[in-house]
Amino acid sequence: MPNTDPIHLNLQNSSASLFTRLDEDKNTKLASLIRALAFIAIESARSGHPGGSSSKVEQLLAMLLSGLFAFDPLNPKNPSRDRLVWSAGHCTPLLYGTLALIYESLKRTGINFDKEKLNAILPECLLKFRHCDGLSGHVESIYPLADVSTGSSGHGLSAAAGIAALHRSCGLATKIWVLMGDAETEEGITYEARNILDYNHFGIDGNINEVISTPYINHWLGLGWNVIEVNGHNIAELLEAYKKAKEGFKNDHPTVVLCHGTKGLHYGKNENKSDSHGTPAKHGEYVEIMKAMRFDIPGVDKKAQDDLNFVLSSLDKDLAEYFLEKLKKGQELLPQEKHQVEKMKETLPGRPLTKPIAITRPAQLPPELVFAQGTEVTTRKATEAWFKWLMTQSAFFYLGAGDLMKSILTGAAENIYGIINKDNPLGRGFRFGIAEQNMAMLSATLTQDVLPGGFQAVSVFASYGVFTSIMANSVRMALINNAVNPTNKGFFIMLAAHDGPETGEDGPTHHGLFWMSLFNAYPGIKAYKPLDANETIEMLFYALNKGEPIALSIMRPNTLVFKRDDGIPPASEAVNGAYVFIKHADNGKKKIVLAVSGGQTMVNVLKILPELEKNYDVKILAVTSPELFEELRTANQKKAEAIFSNEERAHTIALHNGWPGFLYPFLLPAGYPARSIGVNKFLKSGPPTEVYEMAGLDPQGIKNKIINAIKYV
Numbered sequence: 001m002p003n004t005d006p007i008h009l010n011l012q013n014s015s016a017s018l019f020t021r022l023d024e025d026k027n028t029k030l031a032s033l034i035r036a037l038a039f040i041a042i043e044s045a046r047s048g049h050p051g052g053s054s055s056k057v058e059q060l061l062a063m064l065l066s067g068l069f070a071f072d073p074l075n076p077k078n079p080s081r082d083r084l085v086w087s088a089g090h091c092t093p094l095l096y097g098t099l100a101l102i103y104e105s106l107k108r109t110g111i112n113f114d115k116e117k118l119n120a121i122l123p124e125c126l127l128k129f130r131h132c133d134g135l136s137g138h139v140e141s142i143y144p145l146a147d148v149s150t151g152s153s154g155h156g157l158s159a160a161a162g163i164a165a166l167h168r169s170c171g172l173a174t175k176i177w178v179l180m181g182d183a184e185t186e187e188g189i190t191y192e193a194r195n196i197l198d199y200n201h202f203g204i205d206g207n208i209n210e211v212i213s214t215p216y217i218n219h220w221l222g223l224g225w226n227v228i229e230v231n232g233h234n235i236a237e238l239l240e241a242y243k244k245a246k247e248g249f250k251n252d253h254p255t256v257v258l259c260h261g262t263k264g265l266h267y268g269k270n271e272n273k274s275d276s277h278g279t280p281a282k283h284g285e286y287v288e289i290m291k292a293m294r295f296d297i298p299g300v301d302k303k304a305q306d307d308l309n310f311v312l313s314s315l316d317k318d319l320a321e322y323f324l325e326k327l328k329k330g331q332e333l334l335p336q337e338k339h340q341v342e343k344m345k346e347t348l349p350g351r352p353l354t355k356p357i358a359i360t361r362p363a364q365l366p367p368e369l370v371f372a373q374g375t376e377v378t379t380r381k382a383t384e385a386w387f388k389w390l391m392t393q394s395a396f397f398y399l400g401a402g403d404l405m406k407s408i409l410t411g412a413a414e415n416i417y418g419i420i421n422k423d424n425p426l427g428r429g430f431r432f433g434i435a436e437q438n439m440a441m442l443s444a445t446l447t448q449d450v451l452p453g454g455f456q457a458v459s460v461f462a463s464y465g466v467f468t469s470i471m472a473n474s475v476r477m478a479l480i481n482n483a484v485n486p487t488n489k490g491f492f493i494m495l496a497a498h499d500g501p502e503t504g505e506d507g508p509t510h511h512g513l514f515w516m517s518l519f520n521a522y523p524g525i526k527a528y529k530p531l532d533a534n535e536t537i538e539m540l541f542y543a544l545n546k547g548e549p550i551a552l553s554i555m556r557p558n559t560l561v562f563k564r565d566d567g568i569p570p571a572s573e574a575v576n577g578a579y580v581f582i583k584h585a586d587n588g589k590k591k592i593v594l595a596v597s598g599g600q601t602m603v604n605v606l607k608i609l610p611e612l613e614k615n616y617d618v619k620i621l622a623v624t625s626p627e628l629f630e631e632l633r634t635a636n637q638k639k640a641e642a643i644f645s646n647e648e649r650a651h652t653i654a655l656h657n658g659w660p661g662f663l664y665p666f667l668l669p670a671g672y673p674a675r676s677i678g679v680n681k682f683l684k685s686g687p688p689t690e691v692y693e694m695a696g697l698d699p700q701g702i703k704n705k706i707i708n709a710i711k712y713v
Helices: 024-045 050-055 057-065 092-108 123-128 156-168 188-196 235-247 283-292 304-312 317-331 337-347 379-391 411-417 436-446 465-484 501-506 516-521 533-546 571-576 599-612 626-635 637-643 646-651 660-666 688-694 699-710
Strands: 008-010 083-086 176-179 202-205 226-231 255-260 397-401 429-431 458-464 491-497 526-528 550-553 578-582 590-597 616-623 652-656
Touching: 024 050, 024 057, 024 092, 024 123, 024 235, 024 283, 024 304, 024 317, 050 057, 050 092, 057 092, 057 176, 057 235, 057 317, 083 156, 092 123, 092 317, 123 304, 156 176, 156 188, 156 436, 188 436, 226 235, 235 255, 379 397, 379 411, 379 533, 397 411, 397 436, 411 429, 429 436, 436 458, 436 465, 436 491, 458 465, 465 491, 465 516, 491 533, 516 526, 516 550, 516 660, 526 626, 533 550, 533 571, 571 578, 571 626, 571 637, 578 626, 578 637, 590 599, 590 646, 590 660, 599 616, 599 652, 616 652, 616 660, 626 637, 626 660, 646 652, 652 660
Parallel strands: 008 226, 083 176, 176 202, 202 255, 226 255, 397 429, 397 458, 458 491, 491 550, 526 550, 590 616, 590 652
Antiparallel strands: 578 616
16 A cells, blocks of 8 residues: 655755756846845835745746746736735735846846736836735735735635635646745644645745744644755755645645745844844845845945946847746646536536626525425525525635534535545535634635636535634635735635524633624724525525625524515515614604614514504614625615614614614714724735825824814714
8 A cells, every 4th residue: 555654855965966957047137137136126115025036036036937837927916826825914025025036037038018918027117015005015916926815823724625625626837826924823823734734735844943932843744744845045955845745745745835034034134033024124234135145335325226237238149048938948838728618517517617706696596595484494494595506606605604514504515426535525515624714724825816718606614603703814814915915805704603692501611792893993894784584595695796805693592484565564674784774763752773783682672662653653774784885875875774764773773682882873973984094994014104194094084084074073
């Protein structure tokens, strides 16, 4: 029988190499150019991360020279390409310096290209590093050689796992490469990812001897990874390792290449010191660093353009042609997109190759998606039915739960094609275990990758509402990726089950009372809280067609499916975010409005309504998403006013079975958005003065906002 144990291979100081044919002198010159360009970017910003960027130069360069990485710089987002995830998302000087070298080489060899179309980076772009009108401080996926927006340490491996799972489960042989720092492997999410991965990734790591007290290699071998150790600055060893990693070891284990390198290599006095991580050298030290690398730059303070020109003078046509010749080997690996689509059709026979977000609500809902009025049905039964239905409509729908499938009811949909594992690589369900961070990052990221044929997946990842806070940072990172790269915007559903105090017997650790406070604050996601099963179905279809991620609240106990007669609007009105459940009687009594969120809360309110009506003219407002209602107010003010007028805010009482702030928008006086000054969008990298100005929080901006708000007081 073949050996199924993980392999440990140490290539350090290995004399044999299949890549000795490469020109070592030219490789060294290319590495020096990339370092110099990275250091110029850092000098221009007086900010950035030199340590990790410098230590990984040869690792990235070897990947590009190897002929193993499928990539075309003139079509950098070709859907058939290999993917590269910068888990070390702070190493943008390295990314931008490398891209500047690639596109400058193309220019110098007479190859024309559309910079804006490709989002190409030219050397002069480096001078605007970390400025609002320039290059971002952390990796953003709009650029070539970057397929996920990263920067929050440790999240890249889980993101790569999502892309790998997507491609492998569609029958594609795409390789996912991950550039990882060593210290970030301390992050718990990386252990979660390492523990579930079953795909041929290329983690490019380093060496640490603090925090992790046991031998570092054990943290990979012990979790079932093949390990190849190399000198992280020896291109020949790196090339050999990459080749072996790509070929695999026929044991069904993923492979990591551990690169023993020097942090901040060639970065002056901070070489091999932790200070090189995020501490730019002072100008005089920067000049000494560049000269030590044999770049006799002018070195005049705040005239980095002159330094850049000098460095680029080292890039002659011969060196540029050599670099591009090696890149072309990777370009030749790219399969034609039409063949990739055919491969998916062959791999997934009988499954509809349909974009999930193109699926619309049927005019006549299938019986399994309609729940009898007057009965009691938990809203998690509605999501169970909808997920199972959607799984039959598209080959690109995935879902899983954090070891809570039997409670949250994702199993019916998972069972259609089964759980993704070694024996069932074409499944559509995930068994994540108790690993909320990894679950969210993996699931959200796979929706943001564009497959051959333009297909994008949709995912659901589920846990109890109270545990969604553990997923918050992963969701935040995915939302940032949506914001900075809207072309690849993904739609996902974070299922927040057992919302409210319904898990009371478990105590406060499981009370889903405050979870939405985080997600209400994040741009690009909305909290949906349907009152009953039929509203749940309607809101799911609405969200799918809208294509904006949602945090969906579902309940544990059976809840009344409301009868939609006697003037109560149909369940489809829930997509407005609020609707009039019961109108004012206009009987001359004192008017009050009850803004109610939560199905059981509504049931309880209806029970006491007759008593209230003895003294008051009561209007009941059903609230399913305050953010959706504010969106309606902007898009269709007349309709919003008919549902809930500004004047009614003064005599409204809000009832929510959780965080009271969820319903603050129905209590605050008219015009409150204009009187709440702050930041409601993602901003760009830049010095504080620039960022404040962009946000309108500089002195003049604040003055203008105050003048505008006075009219609402």
